[in-house]
Amino acid sequence: MEWRHEAYLLTDERERLQLDTVTALLHSTYWAADRSPETIARSLDHSLNFSLLHDGQQIGFARVVTDRATVAYLCDVVIAEAHRGRGLGKWLLTCILEHPELRGCRIDLVTKDAQDFYRAFGFGPHKYTNLVRYPKL
Numbered sequence: 006m007e008w009r010h011e012a013y014l015l016t017d018e019r020e021r022l023q024l025d026t027v028t029a030l031l032h033s034t035y036w037a038a039d040r041s042p043e044t045i046a047r048s049l050d051h052s053l054n055f056s057l058l059h060d061g062q063q064i065g066f067a068r069v070v071t072d073r074a075t076v077a078y079l080c081d082v083v084i085a086e087a088h089r090g091r092g093l094g095k096w097l098l099t100c101i102l103e104h105p106e107l108r109g110c111r112i113d114l115v116t117k118d119a120q121d122f123y124r125a126f127g128f129g130p131h132k133y134t135n136l137v138r139y140p141k142l
């Protein structure tokens with residue numbers, strides 16, 4: 006699928022994803038700064054990936070891990086610094102939430118400090134207690 010907004014293109018086509026740029030974008034974040042390029046590539050292979058392009062150059066990314074029926078985990082949401090504050094994050098989230106394979110899913114996410122960004126889309130506290138187990142590396 007793809008969506009257009011002015012000079013921006015958003016696509017879920019894996020072939021349009023620019024791996025080196027996505028790796029650099031993720032390395033600029035607080036949560037994936039240490040993620041190896043191999044781990045990033047493998048994670049993309051098993052996700053529904055959203056690539057945001059401006060004049061053919063990737064400037065944003067998000068991915069969803071999902072069974073495409075009941076549950077989805079939204080993660081790795083990032084817009085290149087030079088393009089922030091123009092409503093692109095909002096547009097990215099709007100398109101993701103409209104995606105036909107995600108419409109019936111409960112969507113989970115975790116954030117350190119962007120709660121207000123997600124609240125505008127109806128995200129709130131879990132109904133039950135959510136637990137997590139981190140890998141022992």
Ligand SMILES: CC(C)(COP(=O)(O)OP(=O)(O)OC[C@H]1O[C@@H](n2cnc3c(N)ncnc32)[C@H](O)[C@@H]1OP(=O)(O)O)[C@@H](O)C(=O)NCCC(=O)NCCS
Nearest residue numbers: 082083084089090091092093094095115116118119121122
């Ligand atoms: C968070 C991020 C994706 C938002 O993208 P953006 O294109 O700058 O956001 P928008 O311009 O669409 O802003 C939409 C709204 O969210 C707010 N917002 C933006 N970033 C926010 C943040 N980090 N925390 C809370 N609110 C935020 C904006 O003020 C704006 O509010 P408004 O509608 O009341 O004016 C982007 O700032 C980013 O990539 N940050 C670094 C990575 C990150 O923290 N990702 C989220 C991890 S969970």
